[in-house]
Amino acid sequence: MKEGLRQSMAWVHTWSGLLVCWLLLLVFMGGTAAYYKHEITFWMKPELHKAADAPSRVTPAESATLAVRELQQRAPTANAWFLDLPHERNPLIYASWTNPPSKGMTREERRAAFRTQNFTLDPMTGEKTAAPRDTRGGEFLYRLHFDLYYMSAIWGRWIVGVASMFMLVAIVSGVITHKRIFKDFFTFRPKKGQRSWLDAHNATAVLALPFHLMITYTGLVTLMFMYMPSATKALYGAEQNTMFSEVFPNAERVKPARELAPLADIGPMLQHAERAWGQAPTRVVVTNPNDANARVELHRPSGQQLSNIEPSMTFDGASGALLSDAKPLSATLDARAAIYGLHVAHFADTLLRALFFVCGLAGTAMVATGALLWGVKERQKYAKVIAKGGKAGFGVRLVDALNIGAIAGLPIAFAAYFWANRLLPVEMGERSNAEANVFFIAWGLAALLAQVRPTRAMWRFQLTVGAVLLAGIPVLNAITTDTHLGVTLFGGPGLRPVAAFDIVVMLLGLLLGWAAWWLGRKAKKAAARQPSNPASTTPLEAA
Amino acid sequence: MTTITWRYRGGVAARTVAAIGGGYVLTSIASALIAIALPLPRADAVTIATLLSFVVYTCVILWVFATTSALRAWIGVVAVSAVLGAALWIVGRMA
Numbered sequence: 001m002k003e004g005l006r007q008s009m010a011w012v013h014t015w016s017g018l019l020v021c022w023l024l025l026l027v028f029m030g031g032t033a034a035y036y037k038h039e040i041t042f043w044m045k046p047e048l049h050k051a052a053d054a055p056s057r058v059t060p061a062e063s064a065t066l067a068v069r070e071l072q073q074r075a076p077t078a079n080a081w082f083l084d085l086p087h088e089r090n091p092l093i094y095a096s097w098t099n100p101p102s103k104g105m106t107r108e109e110r111r112a113a114f115r116t117q118n119f120t121l122d123p124m125t126g127e128k129t130a131a132p133r134d135t136r137g138g139e140f141l142y143r144l145h146f147d148l149y150y151m152s153a154i155w156g157r158w159i160v161g162v163a164s165m166f167m168l169v170a171i172v173s174g175v176i177t178h179k180r181i182f183k184d185f186f187t188f189r190p191k192k193g194q195r196s197w198l199d200a201h202n203a204t205a206v207l208a209l210p211f212h213l214m215i216t217y218t219g220l221v222t223l224m225f226m227y228m229p230s231a232t233k234a235l236y237g238a239e240q241n242t243m244f245s246e247v248f249p250n251a252e253r254v255k256p257a258r259e260l261a262p263l264a265d266i267g268p269m270l271q272h273a274e275r276a277w278g279q280a281p282t283r284v285v286v287t288n289p290n291d292a293n294a295r296v297e298l299h300r301p302s303g304q305q306l307s308n309i310e311p312s313m314t315f316d317g318a319s320g321a322l323l324s325d326a327k328p329l330s331a332t333l334d335a336r337a338a339i340y341g342l343h344v345a346h347f348a349d350t351l352l353r354a355l356f357f358v359c360g361l362a363g364t365a366m367v368a369t370g371a372l373l374w375g376v377k378e379r380q381k382y383a384k385v386i387a388k389g390g391k392a393g394f395g396v397r398l399v400d401a402l403n404i405g406a407i408a409g410l411p412i413a414f415a416a417y418f419w420a421n422r423l424l425p426v427e428m429g430e431r432s433n434a435e436a437n438v439f440f441i442a443w444g445l446a447a448l449l450a451q452v453r454p455t456r457a458m459w460r461f462q463l464t465v466g467a468v469l470l471a472g473i474p475v476l477n478a479i480t481t482d483t484h485l486g487v488t489l490f491g492g493p494g495l496r497p498v499a500a501f502d503i504v505v506m507l508l509g510l511l512l513g514w515a516a517w518w519l520g521r522k523a524k525k526a527a528a529r530q531p532s533n534p535a536s537t538t539p540l541e542a543a
Numbered sequence: 544m545t546t547i548t549w550r551y552r553g554g555v556a557a558r559t560v561a562a563i564g565g566g567y568v569l570t571s572i573a574s575a576l577i578a579i580a581l582p583l584p585r586a587d588a589v590t591i592a593t594l595l596s597f598v599v600y601t602c603v604i605l606w607v608f609a610t611t612s613a614l615r616a617w618i619g620v621v622a623v624s625a626v627l628g629a630a631l632w633i634v635g636r637m638a
Contacts, residue, residue, distance in 0.1 A: 005609055012608045168597065169604050176605070217597060224593045231592035234575035234631075235585050246586035332587035336594065 009177040014374065017170040018399070020163040021371040022406040027160055028367060029410055030145030031215075032360030035345060035353055037138025038089050039497035044421045045132035049483040051122035052091035052494030058123050060085045060280035061270040066126040067095045068266050068286075070119065075099070076290055083284040086123045087301055090282075091494030093121035134431040135421055140439075141414075146223070149436060161220065161227050168216045174205065194376045201369040204362045211359035212366065218343035221336070247336075248309075249327050257292040264320030266296060272322065273298045273313050286317060294318050303349060307334055308341035368407045375399050401454035402447075408462035409446030411512055415469030416442035418505070422480040456523055463516035471509025474502040557613040565620035566603040570596050572627045579634055 033040060042048065058066070067083050075081070078097035084090055096118035120129045136143075143149075148156030205212065225232055225243070236243040263286070274280040281298035288294045294317025300310045307329075314323045329337065341347060345356050375396055382392040391397075420438035424431060446462055477498075478484030483491075488499035578592035607616040 008609050009605070012605065165597070165600065168601055172601055173605060173608075220597050221594060224597070228571070228574055228593050228596040230571035230575040231578035231589045231596070234578050234592075235589050243586070243589060247590060330584065330587050332583065332590050336590050339594070 006177050009173040013170055013173040013177055016166045016173065017367075017370050018374050020166040021367050022402050023159070023163045024167055024367045025364060025371075025406045025410055027145050027163065028360060028364040029414065030141045031219075032357060032364060033414070034138065034142035034145055035348075035357050035360065036497075036501075037142045039138070039501055040141065041135075041137025041139060042091075042497050043477075043501040044135045044137040044418070046422075046477075046481040046483060047130040047132040048092060048120060049481065049488075049495060049498060051120075051124070051129040053492045058086075058126070060274070060282070061267040063093050063121070063123050063126075064270050064284055065265070065267050066121055066123075067093050068263070070121065070128070071095055071097060071289070072263070074119070075117075078289060079287070081284075081286040081289055083286075085280070085282050085284065087282045089497075091123070092129065093123050095119055095121065133421075133426045134428075135435055136432045140417070140432075140436055146219075149440065157223055157226065161223060164216055164220050168213075168220065171205075171209075171213055171216060175209070178202070178206075194373070194380065197369055197373045197376050201366060201373050204365040204369060208359045208362040208366070211356075212363050214342060215360075215363065218339050221339050222343055247333060249329070249333075253287060254293050254295050256288040259292040260290060261292040261294065261318040263289050263294055263296075263317050264315075269296055269298060269313075269315045269320060269322075273300075276313070277311070281313075289317065292318055295323075302346035304347070305338075306341045306347055307337035308344055308346055309337045368403075371399070371403050371407070375403060397454055401450045404450035404454055404458055404462055405443075405447030408459060408466060408512075409443055409450060411466035411508070412446050412462060412469060413439045413443035415466060415473065415505075415509075418473055419469060419476060422476050456519060460516050460519050460523070463512050463519065467509045467511075467513035467516055469509070470505045470512065473505045473509070477502055554613040558607050558616050561613070561616045561620050562604040562607040565617070565624070566600055566607065569603055569620055569624045569627070570600040572624055572631055573599050576627055576631050576634070579631075 042052070063085050064083055067085075068081075071078070071081050075097040077100065079100045080098055082096045084094040086093060099117075120132065121127065122129050146157055146160050147153040148159060220227060225240075225247075229240075232240060232243050266284070266286075270281060270284075277300050279301055282301040283299040285297040285299070286294065287297070296315040296317045297312050298315070299312045302308070302310055309329065315321065316323050345353065348356055378396050378399070379386070379392050382390075382396065386392060417435060417439040420435045424434055424438075428434060446465075450458055450462070474485055478486070483495060483498050485499060485502050488495040488502070491499075574592045574596040577595060578588045581588040581591060583591070603620065607620065610616050610619065
């Protein structure tokens with residue numbers, strides 16, 4: 001831009017990062033939470049906790065048979081049935097189905113027919129569990145991180161895609177501009193103002209750099225055919241569907257024959273798959289049940305490969321005969337699936353999943369420290385003006401306010417979402433939407449307050465609110481449910497996610513509380529240094 | 544504070560448009576060409592070309608800001624797009 005390569009790259013890094021950093025914070029926080037979306041959903045449905053307490057004693061084949069029996073009664077003419085059988089991360093049997101739309105339905109009715117309906121079975125007894133409260137749970141946070149909310153998913157995906165591209169540019173230009181990348185990783189100069197923020201930004205960015213680069217690129221890859229359609233246009237013209245069926249060959253669907261044929265016993269199919277894989281399938285999809293063209297698809301549990309496309313077996317639902325193993329993918333398609341798989345990390349076991357989560361937090365910290373650094377640097381340009389009692393420019397104020405609203409405000413929104421889950425009346429209509437609304441009301445309020453008074457006191461206030469709300473969640477859980485830490489810590493393995501959720505949010509709350517305390521100490525010190533003009537210290541300047 | 548001239552602002556705006564808009568056009572053409580050029584089954588070729596496109600886009604954006612002037616950036620993006628676009632057109636005519 002101006003002088004050399006390094007300077008111009010520093011410029012690109014600053015602006016491509018700053019323009020999208022607040023949206024990226026939402027994406028990073030939502031995506032990081034989504035690594036545990038099943039556990040979050042489970043925590044948010046306390047009605048299911050009791051059934052999960054005892055370890056499952058039925059085999060996968062038996063639990064599938066139980067679910068099919070129930071589905072035969074409730075939805076014999078469904079489009080498709082989906083079963084999730086008990087495994088490490090899921091203590092219960094989840095079954096859902098979609099109904100076929102029929103002629104003469106309005107658009108609304110059609111949509112309602114396609115919407116999945118579901119029930120949960122206790123694997124101990126085969127009985128239905130208590131109906132859980134209406135919540136989208138972790139799925140809301142997962143969707144939020146690429147679909148956004150209050151807009152069509154397509155718009156959300158384009159907006160997040162553009163922000164991701166900015167992020168990719170920011171990461172690469174950040175690496176180019178950083179001449180001492182290895183040395184800086186071991187450099188931390190605390191309590192040195194701007195330098196400390198720079199070091200913190202470098203440490204969180206470099207520490208997890210492979211993760212940041214990977215997660216940004218693979219995130220773009222998850223929706224690449226939408227973002228970059230030109231190669232598809234060149235080879236397939238307008239036949240985009242042909243491309244999809246060739247690139248995702250196992251997603252083919254068979255049309256119903258409209259000829260009644262009772263579904264064969266599903267138990268032997270599961271046993272066959274278990275013998276072949278040495279592992280029982282955890283996901284079963286039955287398309288066109290009780291039709292001559294019924295298909296039963298069994299999926300191997302994830303955890304053995306990077307690719308998110310797990311090997312599957314397809315059986316003829318009417319005769320029970322094995323039709324085919326899934327077609328093997330070409331090396332290229334397998335590589336794409338592995339890149340995609342890296343983003344969603346279905347393969348990760350407990351430890352690796354925790355590492356992904358920590359890396360996600362480091363990414364959040366990288367974006368946050370980068371955003372703060374801009375304010376600190378920019379304010380120095382106004383140092384003389386501020387010393388004379390003047391004010392920093394409009395841009396500094398705006399960025400300060402947005403930083404407070406995003407960095408301190410978003411944790412409040414997440415916490416409020418979990419509080420709403422426990423406090424909103426269980427019978428409330430449109431309950432899951434109300435939970436989501438609480439998320440955005442809390443965030444909106446935080447962002448608005450920050451715009452009104454972007455001061456250090458506001459930082460401390462919002463950090464404290466976030467800290468109290470998050471750290472208070474175990475208490476809230478203890479008051480509103482029977483499965484508090486005293487129970488979950490000593491209960492069966494099925495309750496571990498509930499205990500882990502309580503502990504992790506509490507730790508995150510303590511972290512925010514520490515930040516608020518640290519800021520308060522800074523404020524006192526600064527006030528002691530210059531008692532004549534306490535208003536002149538703007539937030540984080542001396543931090 | 545150093546004052547920022549209008550000339551400088553104009554340069555930044557011109558580069559931004561060249562990077563985002565011009566870069567996307569260049570990337571689209573390049574990615575289509577790569578897809579056609581790869582001697583692989585269609586599904587493989589389209590996948591590789593699309594996977595690479597984000598790398599190409601990033602490089603173009605960074606080059607636009609790294610080069611010495613906004614004019615050079617525009618000439619570069621337009622010239623490369625034109626050459627690749629002509630190649631794409633010829634390939635399309637032959638097919």
